Amino acid sequence: MAKFLVNRLVQGMLVILGVTLVVFVATRLVGDPVQMMLPLSASAEQRAAFSQELGLDQPIGTQFLSFAADLLRFDFGDSLWQRRPALDIVLAKLPKTLQLIAAGFGFAVAFGIPLGALAAVRPDGLLDRIIVSVSLIGLSVPQFWLGLILVMVFAVNLGLFPTSGSGSLAHIVLPAVTLGIPSMARIMMLTRSSVIAELNQQYVRTARARGLPFRRILFGHTMRNILVPVLTLTGWEVISAWAGYTVVVETVFAWPGLGMTAMNAINHSDMFLLQAIVFVVAVGIVLVSILLDALYKLIDPRIDLA
């Protein structure tokens, strides 16, 4: 296990280094911060001075070296837009996004796995058809639209939840559900098909021959066996939410997390802030994938990590 962790951490650092390199190049293609930050009336001297202050007058190689040196000290520079250290902003916004993901995936897993198992008990039965149809709708609906519909129904018409913002527990419900629904539908579909396949395994037959009740076989034997594929999918869903869908959902609901900050950073051509965000996201992805592998080993003794 220790050897595995060291290996994966070294690999993870290489991944993060690669990502930061790409981001370094990409942020310099997004737009010219000098033009964005200074008013149109700024003189050429002012522009040159600003450019020099940011180090943008240096050759790109030199810029990368100083960028990499700063990176080792976790110094991402000051946000151009807010005029304070970029990493501070990111770390201040981080808990909000983590809350949103925890709530969204708590919801997705808490409903997706049981509903999938329920549907699988009687394939093509009435309950199965209802669950599958509803989840197909959940799969096909884009999140920005789904979010707006939920706001219209539950916030505007029924007045159950606030329309946007954060602060109370009620604020998180709609964004979390919006973030979670497509993942819930996919987790449900995979759970369903996995359970159906698993119930046809020989070990299920022998368990029945030993007189174990169906409930015990389903929960005690089958569910554990489908956990590895379901976990793989859930991990992937968490990563794609973390590195993408939270931007949409946070923007729709004005949820003050990393996603909305990323949106603002792009709008302001705030390359230093953007670099810090992407760095933190990359670290998160590496950590999630290491966690997943460790969980696999915990679930399935046949998996060899070394």
Next chain:
Amino acid sequence: MDDPAMTADDTAPILELRNLEVEFDTRAGTVHGLRGVSFAIRRGETLALVGESGSGKSVTASAIMGLIQLPGAVTGGEILWKGQSLLGRAGERRARRLRGREMSMVFQDPMTSLNPLMSIGSHLVEVQRRHMGLSRRAAAARGAELLDAVGITEPHRRMGQFPHELSGGMRQRVMIALAIACEPELLIADEPTTALDVTIQAQVLDLLSDLQRDMGLSILLITHDLGVVAGLCEQVAVMYAGEIVETGAADDIFDRARHPYTQGLIRSTPRLTDRSERLVSIDGAPPGLLHPPAGCAFEPRCPQSSERCRARPALAAEPGRQGAFACWNSTPSAWPEAAPGPKASFA
């Protein structure tokens, strides 16, 4: 302890099948899996159910264990456990209580019969807690004893191991330990040695034979291998195309089989002493059970079929001999003598 039903009559069968019929609804039509199967097993008796693939042996076992699932269903006949039906609503409730406790089953493929994510110990603890109400600790202690009883070395270490860490032979021993954990009266063994190496096969059969003697177990052994039957079983029932064509004591069947199919089976069993080059076989194939023949199912392959074979022969006892067979034209030997071919080399 002293259940009157258990001591009342040792000659009464503990399991009896009467004219059992099982059908499978398929897209192509109804497949008649069992077409009236009758036999009985008494306490401590070992019955071999013999036949080729598709003859309905495993379907019979599944039906007894209540494991027939849609699209299959028991459509006729009776399964009696100590005289009480296991079919119908009340019968199925009774069967649920019996399964794993009074009757248990060992399957053909030990490689897939254990839950890959559960330790050997968890399997053993689970079934004992369920059926015997033992505490976790007591079940674990007894589990190790059971492993020891089925000839697994280092039982305490094995309890913590997972199925993939054990060989096929060991896994089959674990399956047997699981099957006898709750001290059943009947053990159904469905081709228990087919997936194992020959040397391991003999060990597993010896184990079953020991258990049968020590525990007074009744065994229903399902096999296509007459060699397996000879060592272990007193009684034999031969299946063909979803019905039983001959029953009798094992010795009688081997020496004086009366049904041409049984005779053909015995004749086609390779022997080490018989060094002919060719293996003898029965030409043709069993009839499809989608449209089973109205008459004798073996008639198309039979060397001495006649007009009478258009009608289905019933399983009838022979005077002066224990056992029964279903044939109109039975003779001591229906098949021509196998021509003594050139000697085969086993070198």
